[in-house]
Amino acid sequence: DAGITQSPRYKITETGRQVTLMCHQTWSHSYMFWYRQDLGHGLRLIYYSAAADITDKGEVPDGYVVSRSKTENFPLTLESATRSQTSVYFCASRPGTAYEQYFGPGTRLTVT
Amino acid sequence: EDQVTQSPEALRLQEGESSSLNCSYTVSGLRGLFWYRQDPGKGPEFLFTLYSAGEEKEKERLKATLTKKESFLHITAPKPEDSATYLCAVHGGNTPLVFGKGTRLSVIA
Numbered sequence: 597d598a599g600i601t602q603s604p605r606y607k608i609t610e611t612g613r614q615v616t617l618m619c620h621q622t623w624s625h626s627y628m629f630w631y632r633q634d635l636g637h638g639l640r641l642i643y644y645s646a647a648a649d650i651t652d653k654g655e656v657p658d659g660y661v662v663s664r665s666k667t668e669n670f671p672l673t674l675e676s677a678t679r680s681q682t683s684v685y686f687c688a689s690r691p692g693t694a695y696e697q698y699f700g701p702g703t704r705l706t707v708t
Numbered sequence: 709e710d711q712v713t714q715s716p717e718a719l720r721l722q723e724g725e726s727s728s729l730n731c732s733y734t735v736s737g738l739r740g741l742f743w744y745r746q747d748p749g750k751g752p753e754f755l756f757t758l759y760s761a762g763e764e765k766e767k768e769r770l771k772a773t774l775t776k777k778e779s780f781l782h783i784t785a786p787k788p789e790d791s792a793t794y795l796c797a798v799h800g801g802n803t804p805l806v807f808g809k810g811t812r813l814s815v816i817a
Contacts, residue, residue, distance in 0.1 A: 629804065638809040639752070639795070654804070684718050695740040695799045699751035 598622050602687050602700040609677050610708055617672045617703050619687030626692040628670040629654075630662065632683040633702075639686065645670055646692075677707045710735045710800040714808035721786055721815050724737055729781040729811045737801030741779050743772050744795040746810070752795055784806045 600621040609615045609689060619628065621645030630642040631654075641663040651662050661673045672687075674681055684704050688697040713732045718795035721727055731754055733741065756765040758774040765772045769790060771782040783792055793812045797805040 599768075636809070639797075639807040641804060644804055688751075694757075695805075696742055696754050697805060698754060699744075701751050703789050 598686060599696070600689055600698060600700040602703050604684075605701065606704050608640060608706045608708060611678060612676050615705070617674075617675045617685055617687075619670045619700060621668055621670075621687075621689045621700075623689060623691070623698075624667060625689035626667070627699075628664065629688040629690075629697060630645055630660075630670065630672045631686045631688065632656065632681075633686060634683050642672065642685075652656075674690045674705075679707050681705065682707045696699070710798055710803055710806040712796055712798055712806055712808035714794075714796050714811050716811060717809070718812040719814070721783075721813070723787055723815055723817050724785045726782070726786070728783070729813070731779040731781070731796030731808055732777060733779070733796070733805075734777075735797045735798045735800040739799040739801065741744045741774055742797045742799070742805065743770075743779070743781055744797065746793045746795055755794075783813070786813075788817050790817045791815045 602616045603618045629644040631639045633639050640656050645664040684702050686702050687700040690697045711734045715730045740757050743755040746752045756772040759775045763774050769784045773780045791814050793810040795810045797807040
């Protein structure tokens with residue numbers, strides 16, 4: 597019973613590089629979300645998806661790309677990483693029938 | 709625009725000293741108010757959902773209540789293991805969850 601997993605858990609990358617954060621859930625939840633968490637800002641929504649092949653922007657989408665070809669996976673790509681994208685990234689999911697979201701363990705990303 | 713404000717930012721309690729955390733919100737068409745617990749280095753853990761004013765939910769030493777403008781998380785006789793950051797979030801009619809910045813609770817033995 598893995599629930600929702602994220603990989604890698606820690607990542608250090610250089611400015612300008614492309615990096616992809618992975619999110620996988622085993623509950624068959626229709627909705628999936630990506631957040632970033634920074635001191636002083638709390639959790640902010642980057643992108644979300646209501647189903648496979650349906651995605652929508654959140655509060656802070658600039659510099660990020662998402663895709664969802666399968667219900668269980670929701671990767672987040674930083675096409676050209678910047679230092680301002682140094683953060684802790686959380687993936688979450690919820691079923692279509694309820695609003696509470698369930699979070700993964702997070703990925704700590706450092707851009708040097 | 710949906711907004712959530714939590715207070716205090718940090719709270720330090722002695723073991724057994726009961727207190728409350730506040731979550732004030734403005735939202736268009738509340739679909740639910742949510743409380744989460746977050747331990748350092750981990751993802752938020754779901755605690756409660758409240759849907760309408762007057763509703764209450766309890767779990768061990770925690771009780772969440774809801775009015776039309778705010779929610780309280782009451783902690784009765786806390787223990788050191790209750791130390792964590794507590795997050796409040798709302799789901800409005802048009803947007804996914806909007807989170808507050810959290811209250812960092814420390815319970816000292």
